[in-house]
Amino acid sequence: MSEWWTYRPSDFLLFSPRVYERLIESHNAGVWPWQLAALAAGLVLIGLVRRGGPQSGRAALALAGAGLAMSGWGFLWSRYAGINWAAAYAAPAFLTAGAGFAAVAALLNAPLRPTVRPAGALAAVLLALAVIAYPLAAPSLGKPWSAAEIAGVMPDPSALAALGVAALVRRPFLAAALAAVPALWSLYAAMTLFTLGAPEAWLIAAGLALFVAAVTARAVQPYR
C-alpha cells in the first residue's frame, strides 16, 4: 500500500453503523434460541476456570475453542463477510484457532493453572467481562435486546473469552499461540467499533488490557 501513512481507520470502514447493527439483530433472530445455550456455556466456562483442576481446564479450553469456531462460522463467514471482505479471511482463522484450543484440550493433561494470583484473578475478570458484561452492553446503551452480543454467537465476546482462557494456559508458548487470533481480532474489532462510534469498543479495549495485565503478571510471577 503506497502512502500508507495517509490512511486512517475510517478509510477501511466499508459499512455504516446502521447496517452493522441490523446485521447483528438479523443474526440473533436467525440463531435464536442458541443464545440461551451459549450463555449457559459461558457461565459454565467461568465455573470451570474458577474450580481449576486438570479436567476442568481441558473442558474450559474446549468450550472457548467451540465459541471461536461457532462465531467464526455462524457470524463471520455466514453473515459479516457479506459486508466486510476482511471477515472472509478472519473466519478460517477463527476455525483454526478453535481447533487449536480443542487440540490443546485433548493433548495436555493439565493445561491451565488458574488459581495463581494475580494472573488468575485478572483472567477471571476478563471472562466475566466477555460472558456477562458484553451481552449487557447493547441494552445498556439503549439498543434492543436483540442486539445483545453473546460469547459463542458473536465473535467479539468469543474472542475475549478465548483470551481469558489463553492467559491461563500453563506453557507460555502455547498461550501465545492460542491468543494470537483472538488478540488480533480484538484489536481489529476495537478499531472498527471506535470508527463506527460504538461504545462497545471500550469493552474490547478493556478486555485487551486485562489480557496484557494477566500475561504480564504471569511473566513476573511465573506459574509453578
Add this chain to the structure above:
Amino acid sequence: MPEIDRRAVVAGMAALGAAGLVGAAGAQQAPKPLMKTIPSSGEAIPAVGLGTWITFNVGEDQALRDESAEVMRAFFEAGGRMIDSSPMYGSAQAVVGHGLKKLGSQQALFSAEKVWISSGRDGPGQIEQTRRFWGVPRFDLLQVHNLLAFDSHFETLEAMKAEGKVRYVGVTTSEGRRHGDLEKLLATRKLDFVQLTYNPVDREAEQRLLPLARERGIAVIVNRPFRQGDLTEELEGEKLPDFAGELGATSWAQLILKFVASHPAVTCAIPATTSVSHVRENLAAVSGPMPDEAMRERIAKALTEI
C-alpha cells in the same frame, strides 16, 4: 438584477449551452440536470451521478436493499445516469444489481465500475463477476481502482475496449493520494476518464491534474465531494451565505456540488447517499444557475471560514 446574480445566471446558462442540454432517457422530472461532455466521444452525461461507497453495502438485508433500489429509482427519475461502484465496496455491486433488476431495464444507466485486485491475471475474472452482480451486458466505463496493478489491468481494459466490451476506460484515486503517479498516467496514457477527490476544501487537483485532464481531453469524475459526509455534517446548522439564494441553492450540499460541477474540467460528481430526498437534492443542485469563477471562490471561502 444585482451584478453577482447576473453573473451566476449567465455562467450557468453558458455552461448549459456549452455542454449541450441533452435530456436523459428515463428522466421524468423537470428541470433537467446540467449535462457535461465526455471529451473522448462527445457524449453528454449529467454532471451528478451516484456513488455507492458504504451507502450501498447493506449485505443481504432485504429492507435496506429495497431502500437502495428506491434511491436508484429517484436518481433515474431526476435525470441521473452514472452509477459508480467497485469490488472493494463489499456487497454494493450486488445491491446495485438488485436495484436494476427491481426497477427494470434502465436505458439511462451509465455503468461505471472498477477492477481492484493485485494480480493482473485475475482482472478479467473479477470484471466478469462484477458484470454478473450488476446483470448488465457490458459496462460503459471500467477503471483501474486506486492504480492497483495499473499496467496489467489497463492492458486488459484497452483490449476490452478494442473488442467493444466496454465503452470507456479510466483510472481512479481518492483523498489526494498518488497524484504524482496519476499525473504521469494522464500525460502518457490514452485515458477516457480519471476519478479523483475534489471539493471546496480539497483543492489540490486544481493545481495540475484538472488542467492536465482538460488539456488531454480526459473526463473527470469527482468522488468524495462531501468528504464522505464529513463536510455536510460539520456544516449542519450553519447558516447558508446570502449568495446561496442567487444560485438557487437551498443547502450546503447543493453549494458544494455547484462548486465541484462548475469546474470546467469536471464531468461528473458522484456523491453517495442512502436518502431519496438527498439524491433528488443532489441532482437539483446542478439544475439551476451555476457559479462563475468569482462565485466559486466565494463558496470555497465561506466553507473554509466555518
